[in-house]
Amino acid sequence: MKQSFELTPQQKEDMTAAIKAYFSKERNEDLGDLAASLILDFFMEELAPKFYNIGVEDSHAFLSAKLEDIFEIQK
Numbered sequence: 393m394k395q396s397f398e399l400t401p402q403q404k405e406d407m408t409a410a411i412k413a414y415f416s417k418e419r420n421e422d423l424g425d426l427a428a429s430l431i432l433d434f435f436m437e438e439l440a441p442k443f444y445n446i447g448v449e450d451s452h453a454f455l456s457a458k459l460e461d462i463f464e465i466q467k
């Protein structure tokens with residue numbers, strides 16, 4: 393099942409602007425709004441789910457460790 397990420401119009405605008413600024417500063421390339429938007433769509437579809445899953449795994453590990461601490465109190 394493919395996850396979808398929803399952004400507000402303001403978030404999408406801010407992220408598109410950040411992509412355009414990165415390409416301008418780091419690569420000396422001027423991207424238009426459409427190109428930056430397509431790059432953002434790619435990141436959201438292909439990369440964001442992987443980072444999200446890493447965050448979920450890290451949260452699970454953290455909470456599991458804290459639960460172990462709580463169970464140690466019982467011993």
